[in-house]
Amino acid sequence: MQPTPVGPIDASAVPRFAGIATFARLPRLDEVGRADIAVAGVPFDSGVSYRPGARFGPAHVREASRLLRPYNPAQDVFPFGAQQVADAGDLVANPFDLQDAVAGIEAGARELRERADRFVVIGGDHTIALPLLRAVHAEHGPVAVLHFDAHLDTWDTYFGAPVTHGTPFRRASEEGLIDLTASMHVGTRGPLYDKDDLADDERLGFSVVTSEFVEEHGVAAAIDRMHARIGDAPLYVSIDIDVLDPAHAPGTGTPEAGGLTSRELLRMLRALAGRRIVGADVVEVAPAYDHAQLTAVAASHVVYELLSAMAPRTGGGSDAHA
Numbered sequence: 001m002q003p004t005p006v007g008p009i010d011a012s013a014v015p016r017f018a019g020i021a022t023f024a025r026l027p028r029l030d031e032v033g034r035a036d037i038a039v040a041g042v043p044f045d046s047g048v049s050y051r052p053g054a055r056f057g058p059a060h061v062r063e064a065s066r067l068l069r070p071y072n073p074a075q076d077v078f079p080f081g082a083q084q085v086a087d088a089g090d091l092v093a094n095p096f097d098l099q100d101a102v103a104g105i106e107a108g109a110r111e112l113r114e115r116a117d118r119f120v121v122i123g124g125d126h127t128i129a130l131p132l133l134r135a136v137h138a139e140h141g142p143v144a145v146l147h148f149d150a151h152l153d154t155w156d157t158y159f160g161a162p163v164t165h166g167t168p169f170r171r172a173s174e175e176g177l178i179d180l181t182a183s184m185h186v187g188t189r190g191p192l193y194d195k196d197d198l199a200d201d202e203r204l205g206f207s208v209v210t211s212e213f214v215e216e217h218g219v220a221a222a223i224d225r226m227h228a229r230i231g232d233a234p235l236y237v238s239i240d241i242d243v244l245d246p247a248h249a250p251g252t253g254t255p256e257a258g259g260l261t262s263r264e265l266l267r268m269l270r271a272l273a274g275r276r277i278v279g280a281d282v283v284e285v286a287p288a289y290d291h292a293q294l295t296a297v298a299a300s301h302v303v304y305e306l307l308s309a310m311a312p313r314t315g316g317g318s319d320a321h322a
């Protein structure tokens with residue numbers, strides 16, 4: 001028998017606005033020893049090209065996650081009852097040395113795997129996806145990457161630097177970390193440097209569902225294309241919060257007009273239930289540009305839907321909670 005998962009602090013005993021903010025008021029990983037899924041922060045933003053501040057993202061998202069409740073009716077699942085989820089705190093990343101930070105994040109992710117079967121990481125800027133994919137690849141081999149973002153993030157270099165928040169998926173593709181037949185961007189839009197950016201991106205293994213496609217054909221058609229592309233491959237989900245329109249997520253580093261609504265994104269994530277998600281990140285929340293926690297509330301729900309999609313289905317959601 002599996003031990004009964006330790007869930008969030010009971011909100012009928014301690015109000016949601018009291019106490020130290022772990023994600024969703026879940027126990028810390030050191031309090032439960034082992035977890036099925038560890039939620040970890042990576043407070044790092046030395047790879048940004050425009051507005052800095054995503055280093056404060058993990059704390060901001062945790063603060064906004066206080067209101068998440070145990071039962072998710074949209075997926076008919078208790079994400080914290082069907083599996084042990086715990087907050088592992090933050091992985092340490094050197095803010096003054098990007099290469100050292102990337103090595104540290106990979107080491108931290110591998111260490112995390114000794115105490116949790118899977119992780120969902122809250123960034124931090126998108127640079128962190130590269131070391132996280134390296135850690136996932138070490139275990140699973142090449143994975144399908146489902147990448148929600150306004151941007152391609154397959155650029156080559158910026159000011160000569162090969163590792164930035166705009167390059168993680170080019171480096172990952174070059175290193176053989178991703179399944180070139182099953183990876184996809186969703187929600188891209190906005191101006192590029194050159195037409196060649198798109199040809200490069202396709203060569204690096206990505207197909208694209210643009211924000212315009214979602215507007216023209218609807219969310220269901222976008223989900224069909226997602227499913228057709230990712231198939232049954234081990235799946236890594238990487239979500240840049242700027243995939244949302246700035247109206248839904250103003251607190252981010254490189255905003256682009258014309259994005260998805262949070263409603264559209266959450267529906268797409270629900271469609272991942274039952275897929276083989278081996279890890280995930282939610283990145284680029286920069287609280288200094290946020291208003292009324294809009295971005296952090298959206299990000300906390302994104303993490304919640306991911307955790308729900310990753311939960312085992314036992315046939316009856318309420319059994320899993322008992």
Ligand SMILES: [Mn+2]
Pocket residue numbers: 149150151240242243254284
């Ligand atoms: Mn982006």
